[in-house]
Amino acid sequence: MAQVRLRAALDALERLVGGLGTAFLALIALLTTAATAIACVVGIGIVLVPFAVRLVRVVADRERDRLSKTGPELLGHLPAPTRLRDAVADRAVRRELAWAAVHGSAGLLLGIFAIALPINVLRDGSFPLWWRLVPPDGATSSIGFPQVHDTRGALFVSALALVWLFLVFYATPLMARLQEAPGRRLLAPAPGTDLLLRVAELTATRAAALDAHATELRRIERALHDGTQNRIVAVNVLLGAARRAVAKHPERADEILERAQGAAEAALADLRAVVRTILPPVLTDRSLPDALRSLAANCAVRVDVDADLPVRCAASVEATAYFVAAEALTNVAKHSGAEHATLRLRRTGDRLHLTITDDGHGGADEHGGSGLTGIRQRVAAHDGTVELSSPPGGPTVLSVSIPCGS
Numbered sequence: 208m209a210q211v212r213l214r215a216a217l218d219a220l221e222r223l224v225g226g227l228g229t230a231f232l233a234l235i236a237l238l239t240t241a242a243t244a245i246a247c248v249v250g251i252g253i254v255l256v257p258f259a260v261r262l263v264r265v266v267a268d269r270e271r272d273r274l275s276k277t278g279p280e281l282l283g284h285l286p287a288p289t290r291l292r293d294a295v296a297d298r299a300v301r302r303e304l305a306w307a308a309v310h311g312s313a314g315l316l317l318g319i320f321a322i323a324l325p326i327n328v329l330r331d332g333s334f335p336l337w338w339r340l341v342p343p344d345g346a347t348s349s350i351g352f353p354q355v356h357d358t359r360g361a362l363f364v365s366a367l368a369l370v371w372l373f374l375v376f377y378a379t380p381l382m383a384r385l386q387e388a389p390g391r392r393l394l395a396p397a398p399g400t401d402l403l404l405r406v407a408e409l410t411a412t413r414a415a416a417l418d419a420h421a422t423e424l425r426r427i428e429r430a431l432h433d434g435t436q437n438r439i440v441a442v443n444v445l446l447g448a449a450r451r452a453v454a455k456h457p458e459r460a461d462e463i464l465e466r467a468q469g470a471a472e473a474a475l476a477d478l479r480a481v482v483r484t485i486l487p488p489v490l491t492d493r494s495l496p497d498a499l500r501s502l503a504a505n506c507a508v509r510v511d512v513d514a515d516l517p518v519r520c521a522a523s524v525e526a527t528a529y530f531v532a533a534e535a536l537t538n539v540a541k542h543s544g545a546e547h548a549t550l551r552l553r554r555t556g557d558r559l560h561l562t563i564t565d566d567g568h569g570g571a572d573e574h575g576g577s578g579l580t581g582i583r584q585r586v587a588a589h590d591g592t593v594e595l596s597s598p599p600g601g602p603t604v605l606s607v608s609i610p611c612g613s
Contacts, residue, residue: 226318
C-alpha cells in the first residue's frame, strides 16, 4: 500500500512540475495577448494579433499534449485565425485565453507549492542538525515561524516535516487533478471539431501511406532493373555466345557456359535479396524478434537485441517494424561511426515500441537522405509516431511506436 501511495505521489509531483512549465508559458502568452490588446487601442497592435493568437494556440497545444499522456486524448484545433475580428469571434480562442488566465495563475501557484513540499520535508526534517549554524533571526521553520531558541523548538520544527510529508503523499494527487481540470474542460475541442481533425489526420495518413507505397515500388523497380535485369541480360548474352561457340569453337563453349551459370546464380541471389526486403521469410516463418536478430547479426556494427514479443502482431505492423529496424541499422552502419548499437522491442497494451540506440557521433539529419523520411511515412501509415534524438556527439536514439490492436 505504501509503495502504491509513493508511486502515486511521485507521479502527481511529476505532473505538477510539468504543469508548472506550461503555466509559466501560459502566463507569458496571456501577458503578450494583453499587451497586444492594449496596443490595438492605438492601432499598432493589429499587426501583432496573429502572433499573439498563434502563441496562445501553441502553448495550449503543448498543454493538450501533456494532458493526453495521462488521460483522454485532447485533439488540437484547426489553424488559429489571423485577423482580429475572427480571433474575437472564435470560441476556441476565447476558451484558450480563459485557460491561460486560470492556468497561468492558479496552475502556477499549485506547481510552485508542489515543488516547495518536498523541499520543506528535507529542510524542516534536518533542521535540528543545523539550526545553530544560522543567525538567530533565520532559525525558523520553512513557513517563517516559530522562532527557534532551543532544542525543543528545533524538534518541533522537525515535526512539521511530517505535515509536509503527509501533504506530499495525500494532497499532491488532488493538486495535480486541480491543476489539470481547467485544461481538460477548456481545451477540449467543440463538438464535431474532433471529427474534422480526425478526417484531416486520416487524409494526411493516407497520403503518407501512398507516398511510402510509391517509394517502395520505386525501390523495388530500381533493384530489379539495376541488378537482377542486368544479370539476366548477361546470362542471355553468354548463352548466345556459348551457342555460337559450340559450332565454331567447342572448346570455349564450356568456359562460356560456366560464366553464364555464375551470372544466373548472381541474378538469383539478387532476386532473393529483393524478395527478402519486401517481406523476409524469417519474419513470415518465425517471428519479428527472430527477424530482428537476423538483421543484427548481418549488421557491420555490433548490435545487442532485447526483443520480447509474447504474441504476434498484424503482418503489416511487423513488416513496418522490420523495415524501420533495417533502415535504422543501415544508417548506423553507414553514417553514425558507432561501435555499438542496441535494439529494443516491446509491446505495451495495444502499441508496439521499437527503440534503436547507437553510440555514434550523432547529428542525424532527417532531410539529409538518411532514410528517416521513409521511416516516418511508413510509420504514419499506421497512425504511429517517430521520435528522434541525435545531439552532436551522440548518442542517437530513434523511438517508434505503432498501434497494433488489442
